[in-house]
Amino acid sequence: MEGLECDRVLDASIIAAVQAKPLPEIARRLAAGHQTYVALVNGEPAGFGWVATDEATIGELDATVRLPERNRYLWNFVTLPEFRGRGIYPRLLREILADGRSEADWWWIMYAPENRASGSGIEKAGFIPVAAVAFDERERAAFRELRPSAGPMVERLLGVPQATGMLTPCWKCVRAGRGAMACADDACRCDYQRPDVTCAA
Numbered sequence: 001m002e003g004l005e006c007d008r009v010l011d012a013s014i015i016a017a018v019q020a021k022p023l024p025e026i027a028r029r030l031a032a033g034h035q036t037y038v039a040l041v042n043g044e045p046a047g048f049g050w051v052a053t054d055e056a057t058i059g060e061l062d063a064t065v066r067l068p069e070r071n072r073y074l075w076n077f078v079t080l081p082e083f084r085g086r087g088i089y090p091r092l093l094r095e096i097l098a099d100g101r102s103e104a105d106w107w108w109i110m111y112a113p114e115n116r117a118s119g120s121g122i123e124k125a126g127f128i129p130v131a132a133v134a135f136d137e138r139e140r141a142a143f144r145e146l147r148p149s150a151g152p153m154v155e156r157l158l159g160v161p162q163a164t165g166m167l168t169p170c171w172k173c174v175r176a177g178r179g180a181m182a183c184a185d186d187a188c189r190c191d192y193q194r195p196d197v198t199c200a201a
Contacts, residue, residue, distance in 0.1 A: 089121035115192035
């Protein structure tokens with residue numbers, strides 16, 4: 001996209017303003033070793049995201065990612081509404097990977113199954129899916145291996161077990177208390193980008 005720049009930002013006050021988050025929260029993230037990148041279109045903030053260098057908490061799953069050396073976890077990516085649909089997210093991801101090439105060999109990223117836009121952007125950036133992460137029949141975070149022999153690595157990273165049965169197709173339904181199996185595979189209507197669209201209870 002013409003006029004698009006993606007840069008790592010170190011100034012906590014600038015990050016807080018762009019991301020509309022309290023300055024103390026941004027300062028805590030930076031102190032914990034997280035890095036943030038901002039996408040600018042003709043100088044105007046269009047999106048942002050974070051890179052964990054040590055560990056990160058995935059609140060939706062009640063899981064903590066503990067990163068081995070030279071591993072990074074990408075999280076909390078947002079494209080501002082007026083800039084969505086322009087390919088900013090995959091471009092930002094690719095720029096981050098290029099910028100951190102000398103620091104990391106493995107890059108991890110995750111998205112809720114109902115966040116189809118995020119999944120599409122991640123795929124366009126060149127990521128290879130190794131596991132599906134969701135909730136099992138007992139509403140516990142679990143994963144299903146998608147790439148042969150990736151299971152042990154994913155289990156160590158996330159600290160959640162491999163699923164022995166079905167996984168819910170939607171994190172949102174579980175968080176809303178509608179049960180892990182509220183909707184069948186390929187039947188979930190939830191859309192992360194449209195909070196008003198939900199599955200039937």
